[in-house]
Amino acid sequence: MNASNLQTPIEYLKGIGPQKAEVLKKEFDVFVCQDLLNIFPNRYVDKSTYRKISELKDASAEVQIVGKITGIRYVTQKKGKRLVADFIDETGQIELVWFRAYKWILEKLKTNVAYVVFGKINYYNGTFSIAHPDIELLEKHKNKGRIPLQPVYPSSDKLTRKGVTNTLLMKSIHQLLTVSKSVFVENLPQSICEDLKLMNRAEAMRNVHFPQSLDHLGKAQFRFKFEEFFFIQLRLIRQKLVHQKKIKGYTFSKVGTYFNDFYKNGLTFELTDAQKRVLREIRKDVGSNAQMNRLLQGDVGSGKTIVGFMSMLMAIDNGFQACLMAPTGILAQQHFEGISELCEKLDLKVAILTGATKTKRRREIHADLLSGDLHLLIGTHALIEDKVKFKNLGLAIIDEQHRFGVKQRSKLWRKNDLPPHVLVMTATPIPRTLAMSLYGDLDISVIDELPPGRKTVKTVHRYDSNRLRVFQFIRDEIEKGRQIYIVYPLIEESSNFDYKDLMDGYESISRDFPMPKYQTSIVHGKMKPEDKAYEMQRFVEGKTHIMVATTVIEVGVNVPNASVMIIESAERFGLSQLHQLRGRVGRGAEQSYCILMTGKKLGEDARTRMQTMTQTSDGFKLSEVDLKLRGPGDLMGTQQSGVLDLKIADLVKDNQILKTARSYAQHIVKNDPGFEHPEHRALISTYNQLSKGKTIWNYIS
Ligand code: ADP
Ligand code: MG
Numbered sequence: 001m002n003a004s005n006l007q008t009p010i011e012y013l014k015g016i017g018p019q020k021a022e023v024l025k026k027e028f029d030v031f032v033c034q035d036l037l038n039i040f041p042n043r044y045v046d047k048s049t050y051r052k053i054s055e056l057k058d059a060s061a062e063v064q065i066v067g068k069i070t071g072i073r074y075v076t077q078k079k080g081k082r083l084v085a086d087f088i089d090e091t092g093q094i095e096l097v098w099f100r101a102y103k104w105i106l107e108k109l110k111t112n113v114a115y116v117v118f119g120k121i122n123y124y125n126g127t128f129s130i131a132h133p134d135i136e137l138l139e140k141h142k143n144k145g146r147i148p149l150q151p152v153y154p155s156s157d158k159l160t161r162k163g164v165t166n167t168l169l170m171k172s173i174h175q176l177l178t179v180s181k182s183v184f185v186e187n188l189p190q191s192i193c194e195d196l197k198l199m200n201r202a203e204a205m206r207n208v209h210f211p212q213s214l215d216h217l218g219k220a221q222f223r224f225k226f227e228e229f230f231f232i233q234l235r236l237i238r239q240k241l242v243h244q245k246k247i248k249g250y251t252f253s254k255v256g257t258y259f260n261d262f263y264k265n266g267l268t269f270e271l272t273d274a275q276k277r278v279l280r281e282i283r284k285d286v287g288s289n290a291q292m293n294r295l296l297q298g299d300v301g302s303g304k305t306i307v308g309f310m311s312m313l314m315a316i317d318n319g320f321q322a323c324l325m326a327p328t329g330i331l332a333q334q335h336f337e338g339i340s341e342l343c344e345k346l347d348l349k350v351a352i353l354t355g356a357t358k359t360k361r362r363r364e365i366h367a368d369l370l371s372g373d374l375h376l377l378i379g380t381h382a383l384i385e386d387k388v389k390f391k392n393l394g395l396a397i398i399d400e401q402h403r404f405g406v407k408q409r410s411k412l413w414r415k416n417d418l419p420p421h422v423l424v425m426t427a428t429p430i431p432r433t434l435a436m437s438l439y440g441d442l443d444i445s446v447i448d449e450l451p452p453g454r455k456t457v458k459t460v461h462r463y464d465s466n467r468l469r470v471f472q473f474i475r476d477e478i479e480k481g482r483q484i485y486i487v488y489p490l491i492e493e494s495s496n497f498d499y500k501d502l503m504d505g506y507e508s509i510s511r512d513f514p515m516p517k518y519q520t521s522i523v524h525g526k527m528k529p530e531d532k533a534y535e536m537q538r539f540v541e542g543k544t545h546i547m548v549a550t551t552v553i554e555v556g557v558n559v560p561n562a563s564v565m566i567i568e569s570a571e572r573f574g575l576s577q578l579h580q581l582r583g584r585v586g587r588g589a590e591q592s593y594c595i596l597m598t599g600k601k602l603g604e605d606a607r608t609r610m611q612t613m614t615q616t617s618d619g620f621k622l623s624e625v626d627l628k629l630r631g632p633g634d635l636m637g638t639q640q641s642g643v644l645d646l647k648i649a650d651l652v653k654d655n656q657i658l659k660t661a662r663s664y665a666q667h668i669v670k671n672d673p674g675f676e677h678p679e680h681r682a683l684i685s686t687y688n689q690l691s692k693g694k695t696i697w698n699y700i701s
Contacts, residue, residue, distance in 0.1 A: 006034040006180055013172055023162045028154075033176055039169065040208060040224070040648045041151035044217065047118065048148040053092035059123040063130075065089060066138060069096070069111045085109060087117065094121075095129040114138035134167075149211045173209050187686045188227065189679045192664055199223045208648075222657070225649040229661035234683070235690055237662075237669045249291030250394050250418055255283070256317030258346055259310060266345060267306075274298075274449040275307050281445050282311050282423065286395070292421035298447030299619040300583025301454065304425045305335065307447070308397045309342055311423055316348065316375050320394025320420075323377040325384070327400050329354045329529055330536060334558060335399065336378045343376070353379035353388070356529050393420045400426055427580065427619075456617050457565075457586040459594040461610045470595055471512055474564065478518065478545045482563040482590065487581055489572040490525065490550035499526065505568060506548045519544040551577065560588035570596035570613075571606035575626035578613050605629050628652055 010030055011021035024030040028039055051063045067089035074081045083102040084095050096117060098105050119133035153169045184202035186193065193200070199207070204220040211217035271279070278296060285292035298304045312322035324339070326332040336352040343350055351365050351374055368374040372391035377383065424442065462470055474484050486509065488502040506522050513520060521535040521544040539547045540559055547562070565585045570578065578596070585592040596610055612625050649657065668680060675683050 006037075006176070006183060007032045010036060014175065015168060015172060020162055020164050020168075023159055023164055027156055027159055027164075036169075036173060037176055037205060037209075038647065039153055039173075042154050043152050044149040044211065045118070045152055046148070047150050050116075053089050053094055053128070055091075056094070056121055056128050059121055059128075062118070062120050064116060064118045065094075066114060066116050068114060069109060071111065072106065072109055074102070087115075095127055096133050096135070097129050097131045099131065109135075116141045147210060149214070149217060151209055177206055177209060185682075187682050188230070189668075189682060191679060192230075196226065196660070198226065221648065224647075225654050225657050226661055228646060228649045229654070229658045230665055231686055231690055233658075233662045233665035234669065234687060237665050238673065241669060241673060247291045248289055248418060249286075249421055250318070250320065251289045252283075252286040252314050252318040252320070252394065254318060255314065258317045258348070259313040262310065262313055262342070262346060266342065269451065271306070272303065272447070272449045272451055274447040275303055278307055278445040278447055279310060281443075282307075283314065285443070286311070286314055286421050291419050292423065293442050294421075294423050294445055295442040296423055296425045296445045296447070298425070298427065299450065300427045300580060301587060302427075302447040302450055304399075304427070304447060305338060306342075308399070308423060308425055309339055312376060312395055312397065313346075315394035315421075318394065320392050321369070321372065321375055321377070321390050322395040322397070323379070323383055323390070323393060324397040324399060326378070326380060329356060329380055330533065331399065332378055332380050333533065338558075339376065339378060348375045349373060350376040350378065353377060353382050355380060355382055357382065396420045396422050398422070398424045427583065453589075455586060455591050457582055457592045457594050459582065459596065459614045459617070461570075461596045461598065461614055463600050464597060465600070467597070470566065470597070473593075473595075474513070474546070474566075477564050477593075478513075480590075481561070483539065483542065483544075483559060483561050484546045484564045484566065485562055485581075485584055486546060486548045486566045486568065488548070488550055488568045499524070501569070502548070502550060509546060509548055513546060518546065520546040520548060523547065523549040525550055551581070558587060559584070561590075563588065563590045563592040565592075565594045566597060567594070568597050569599075570610065571598045571602055573609075575609050575612060575622050575629070576619075578609065579617075579619055579622050582613070582617070 009021070009032055010016055010024055011018045013033055013036070016024070024036075028035070030036050030039065045062050047064055049064065050066050053065060053067070056063065065087075067087050069085045069087055070093075071086045073084055075084050080099075081102075083098040083106060085097075087094050087096050114137070115135055116138050117130060117133040117135045119130035122129045122131060151166075151170060151173075153166055155166060159165075184205050186201050188198065188201075192198070198204075199216075199219040199222075201223070204223040207216040207220035208224060211220065282292070282294065285294060296304055296307065308324065312324070315322040324335055326335055332352060332354050336350065340350050349368070351368070353362065353365050357365070357379075365374065365377070366387060366389070369377060369388065369390050377388075377390075382388070477484060486505065488505055490499070490502065502522075502524060506520070510520055519538075521539045523532050523535050527535075535544075535547075538544045539562075542561060562585055565582055567573065567578065567581055573581070582594040585594060594613075596613060598606070598610065602610070608625070608629065612622060616622060651658070668675075668683075671677075672680050675681065675687070
C-alpha cells in the first residue's frame with residue numbers, strides 16, 4: 001500500500017462496508033483509511049497477565065482469567081432477564097453476565113472447555129462478576145499473536161450497535177499499519193527530532209496503536225502530543241504575525257482633551273499601577289497602524305470598566321466612535337448608567353441599545369450613529385445586527401467575552417472600511433496555558449491588582465443543618481443596614497426541577513423574613529426582562545434587603561451595600577462560577593461574607609471546590625484548580641470547546657510539552673516564517689492541511 005491508498009474511502013476497507021462507514025463518518029469524522037489511524041486509543045489494557053479468581057479484590061479492575069464454564073442459566077429480574085454463566089478456575093468461582101443478545105451467546109457458549117475471559121470486575125452480594133466479558137476459547141487465544149498492551153478506542157453506544165467494536169477497530173488499524181509501513185514520512189525538522197530524541201513518525205504510529213512495551217508507548221505518545229501542540233502553536237503564532245503585518249487599523253495618533261480632562265478631573269480615585277500599565281499597552285496598540293486585538297483579564301472588581309472607558313476616550317479624542325457590548329440586558333444597563341455618570345462632565349453623547357429598545361428609539365439611535373452625533377453606544381448582541389451602522393467605529397469593547405463566540409467578534413470588524421480596534425474584557429481568569437492555545441491571535445493584558453482598601457470576602461462552608469444559624473447571621477447583617485444575595489443553581493434554563501428549588505427557597509425565605517420588616521426580591525431567567533429589571537432596581541436602590549436569584553446575577557452586577565452572598569447547593573457550581581458569584585460582594589467598605597451551603601454528603605471534587613473557595617480568593621489559582629477538576633471544555637463553555645479538540649495531548653497534564661512546543665514554534669516562525677530552510681520543508685504539507693481548517697489529525701501522512 002502506498003500513501004494514496006491511505007486515501008481510499010473507508011467503506012472499501014475489509015470488514016467495514018457502507019453501514020459501518022456511515023457511523024464512522026458521523027461519530028469520528030473518519031472518511032478515508034488515513035483517518036482511522038488517527039483515532040488514538042483512550043487507554044490500553046494489560047493482557048500480558050492472567051489472574052486467579054482467589055486473587056480478585058477490587059471491583060472495577062480489569063482482569064484476564066483462564067477457566068471453564070460449569071453451568072448456564074437465565075435469571076429473571078425486575079425488567080426482563082439476564083443470562084448468567086458460572087465460571088471457575090482452580091481457585092474459585094465468578095459469574096459471567098449478559099443483559100442482552102443472550103440467544104446468540106447461549107448458542108456459542110460451551111461448558112467444560114477452557115476459555116480466556118477478560119473484563120471489568122463487579123462485586124455484588126458477595127459475588128464477583130463480569131458483565132459482557134470478552135470471551136475466547138483458550139485454544140484460539142494461544143494461537144493468536146499476543147498483544148501485551150491492547151488498545152481501547154473511544155466508543156459509543158451507536159458505534160457498538162452498528163458493529164463498530166473495539167475488536168473491529170483493532171483489526172482494521174492493524175491491517176492498515178501492516179500494509180502502510182513506509183508511508184509515514186517525518187513531518188518535524190530533523191533538529192527538533194534530535195533535540196528531543198523523538199521517536200520517528202512511523203514507529204510512533206505503530207506503537208501508539210500496538211505498543212511493544214510501556215516504554216515504547218510513552219515515547220510514541222510524547223511524540224504525538226508534541227506534534228499536536230507544535231503544529232497548533234505554529235499556526236497560531238504565524239497567523240498572529242501575518243495578522244500584525246496585514247490587518248491595518250486606525251491610528252489614534254494623539255492623546256486628546258477628553259482623555260486628559262477625565263484623567264485630571266474626572267477620576268475619583270487613583271488608578272492602580274496595573275490599570276496604568278494596561279492603559280499604556282492599549283495606547284501603544286491603538287497608536288500603531290495595526291488593528292488591536294487585545295484580551296483584558298482582570299479578577300472581579302479589579303476595575304476593568306474604567307480602563308475600557310478611558311480607552312473609549314482615546315477613540316473619541318481621535319474623532320472616532322466607540323461601543324461596548326455586554327452579554328445581558330441587565331449588564332448593559334448597568335454599564336450604561338455607570339458610563340453616563342462618568343460622561344456627565346465630558347459633554348459626550350451615550351446611548352443604550354438592547355433587544356428591549358423600542359422601535360422609535362432604535363431608529364433615532366441608528367440615525368445618530370450614522371451622522372456621528374452619538375459618541376458611545378452600549379448594548380447587547382443588538383449592537384451587531386446588520387442595521388446598526390456607525391459613521392466611524394474606532395473601538396469595540398466586549399465585556400465578559402466567554403459568552404461571545406469568535407464569530408461574533410469578527411462580525412464587529414465588518415462595520416467600517418477598516419476594522420475597529422477590539423478590546424475583550426473578561427473576569428474569568430483563563431490560565432495561561434489555556435489562553436495560549438485558545439487566544440493565540442489575541443494579545444493579553446492582565447490587571448493583577450485590586451484597588452486599595454478592598455477587604456477579602458470571608459468565605460465559609462456551612463451544611464444545610466446549620467441553616468438556622470445562617471439565618472440569624474443574615475438578620476444581624478440586615479440590622480446593620482446591609483443587603484443579602486441568596487443564589488440558587490440553575491444549571492439548565494429549562495429545568496423545572498431547578499425552578500422548584502428556587503421557588504421553595506423563596507417561599508421559605510419569605511416565611512423566615514416576613515414583610516413588612518423584611519423586603520425580598522426575586523430574579524430569575526424565566527421572568528420578563530422588564531420585571532427582572534424592576535426587581536433588580538429595587539435591590540440596587542436598597543428598597544429590598546434580600547435578593548433571591550439564579551445565576552443571572554453572576555456577572556457584573558454592582559451593589560456595594562450588599563455584603564453577604566449565600567450560595568445554595570454550592571456543590572453544583574463550578575469554581576469559576578462560585579468565584580464570579582462571590583465577586584458580587586466585597587464591593588463596598590464593609591467586611592463581606594460568602595457562605596457556601598451544601599448537604600453533608602459531598603463528592604471528592606465538590607469537597608475540593610469548597611475547600612479551595614474558603615482558602616483562596618485568587619481567581620487565577622481558582623481557575624487552575626478548576627481546569628484540573630473539570631477539564632478545559634467545561635471551563636470555556638461549549639462555544640469554544642471546539643478549539644480545544646485535542647486528540648491526544650491534554651492541556652493540563654501536558655502543560656510542559658505545550659510550553660516546549662510553543663518555544664520551538666516561536667523560534668521557527670521568528671527565523672524562517674516562510675519555511676524556506678530545507679530542514680523546514682517537512683513542515684509544509686502538515687501545516688497547509690491544518691490551515692485549510694482541518695484538524696491536525698486529518699492531514700496526509
Ligand atoms: P470589574 O473589573 O469587575 O469590571 P469594575 O470595573 O466594575 O470591576 O470596578 C469595580 C469597582 O471598583 C467600581 O466601583 C470602580 O469604580 C472601582 N474602581 C475601579 N478602579 C479603582 C481604583 N483604582 N481605585 C478605587 N476604586 C476603583
Ligand atoms: Mg465588569
